[in-house]
Amino acid sequence: MSNSFFNHIPCGQTLPQNNIHAVSVSMPALQDVIDYEEQTPEILEKIKSAYPRFVLHPYLRQLANYIEDKYKVNEAYEVVLLSSQKAVEIVSNKYYIHNKIEIDEPFGVILVQKSSRQLQKVLKYIQHVGYNLSSRLAQDYLCDVGLLKEKYQEEYEDQLVSYDNIISILSDAYNQPKENICLNPSGMNAVYCALRGIKNIQSRNGRTVLVQLGWLYLDTMNIVEHYFEENKKFYDVSNLDDLEKYLENEGLRVSAIITEVPTNPLLKCPNLPRLKKLCKKYNIPLVIDSTFATPYLLDLKSYADIYIESLTKFACGNADVLMGAIILNTDSKISHISHEFFKYADMPYIKDLQRMAYEIKDYKSRMKKISSNTKKLVEYFKTSPIIDKIFYCLSEENKVNYENLMIDENSWVGIVSVTFTNDFEKIYDKLNIAKGPSLGTEFTLLMPYTYLAHYDYLQTKEGLAFLNKIGLPKDLLRISVGIEPIEELISEFKKVEKLI
Known part of the structure; x- marks a missing residue:
């Protein structure tokens, strides 16, 4: 066998290798995984960079230290970086955080007391909802202030056309108008923004229950728990009988049904014609995470009212950009599908857009x-x-x-x-x-x-x-x-x- 494709990759090496913006990290032995989960000192020495929503990127750590010195932050407080001022407002309102100093930066900054339960909750919440600061923004900032000597060399699309090119490719792939597509700084942020929009719209109509169909990705389930005090879970996507019985009594209280097509990691798929029939009967929007399906493999247009895709995955193809998308289906017969779903979204950083535009061409x-x-x-x-x-x-x-x-x-x-x-x-x-x-x-x-x-x-x-x-x-x-x-x-x- 040729050695050009498959070789041992040491623990802690970025995936893709030698890429500072990589979102994955090599764990070649099962014991590495166990050590990572148990956060042993040995593994923390090896893993300097990993999935950005779970492990703080080294550039963000360096930038947080710089902000701490620049604004003379009291050492009792942790500097937490966010994607925008919008993100600061959302996180601050949830956890009653009020910064004691004025911070003027092109990204979000909050101060949270060190070693506190509040800090743990804030960091976990940011992980779930995906308001992470871009490593490329941090890189540019650190270079501008002289703390980095050079930027990681990678290929980009032209700045002037990157956003439009991404939107155009997704528009063609999903067969939806461009104005029905919203980009987010991560896939989980797309999930969060869509579900928050649903809650705002549907609660006015007395619809306060979110139904989760299937054992979904961990952070999707955490968002469901965070934002819907009333939620109902049906773990088996292949059995819609229990869901149908539930809807007979509670259908008019259901704000949406969210599922993955197919499910992660067992690749299950619900009976979508039957599921869609139930949704129509009770006027319930169906939110489908289409990350596995992609718009090139499965045709979900007859079923999804709202698509959510983590562009970090197949659309990127190189695991070095965090980005997500919300796509509204113009064929939806649900009257309250609107751009309310876009209002909480942050625009991804321009260098991330440029990198994604370069990579999505081959989608x-x-x-x-x-x-x-x-x-x-x-x-x-x-x-x-x-x-x-x-x-x-x-x-x-x-x-x-x-x-x-x-x-x-x-x-x-x-x-x-x-x-x-x-x-x-x-x-x-x-x-x-x-x-x-x-x-x-x-x-x-x-x-x-x-x-x-x-x-x-x-x-x-x-x-x-x-x-x-x-x-x-x-x-x-x-x-x-x-x-x-x-x-x-x-x-x-x-x-x-x-x-x-």
Whole structure:
């Protein structure tokens, strides 16, 4: 096998490698993941930069120190950086924060008492809602004040056309007018802004319950908990009977139903015609996170009233830009779908727009290659002696709910999750494929999903029982399939077969 595609990547190396703006980080051994979750001193020495909503970027840490000195901030307070003044207002109002000094900067700054419960809550909240300051903005600022000697060299689209180019590509892909698309500084911020808009509009109509369909991404569920005191969860997307019974009594109190198509990480898909029929009956908007589906693989136009996409994933393809989008469906028959959903959004930083505009140009061709590779990888997995269960879009369990959504017969969603017949840690450690959080990269990226997303559940009998109840295996490997030659990827798995 060629060494040009798959090699061991040391723990703490950014993914993509040697990229200061990378949103993922290499965790090549399962013990690295465990140490990261338990925040051991050894792992913190290795991991200097990781997913920006979870780990403070080194440029932001350096900028916070500079702001502390510039404004002579009392050492009892932590300087917390945010994407904008709008973000400052939202976070400050929620946690009753009132800065004691005037701070004049092109980004948001709040001061929170160190080692306080309030600080922990604020940082966790910013993680959930995605009002993070751009690492590229921090880089530019630090260079301007002489604290950085040079900027990371990368390719950009022209500043004057970047925003319009991104919007135009998404407009064509989703078949929606440009004015129906809003960009956000992260995918989670897109979720937050859409749900906050729903709450503001729907509460006027007595609709105060948000329904969560499926076991959704961790921070999506946290936003649901934060902003909807009344929420109802239905974990099994394949069983709509319980939802239908619930709506018979409570349908006129439901503000929206939010789901993922397909779900992360088990690739399940609800019966969308039946779900849409229920939504129409009770005039409920259906919010679909289409990050896995992308506008190039599954056709959701007949079902989604509002799309949410994390552009950080497949649209970017290189895991080095945080950005999200809200897309309103003009075909929606829900009368109160409006641009209210856009009012809480921040415009992403210009350098992030320029980088995204450069990368999103290949979105369609990238998905075609990823889709083709995914299909071939699944075919191999069906014959592999080390593979136990395979979770993918066209499995027998899912097939009936997918077939009418596929844009063509080869539009396979680019994620596969598997369990193994042998020891999970042994196989995980031996695979010389990039391993870390995030997905949607042009390079194949593996993630021990349950360990990284739900490590707390693995620590108790009750937690393990709950994972079993919702059908989420403890030893699950999520594979975000890349564009490498598929023979090379399969060969890497075959090498491990021989070692087990």
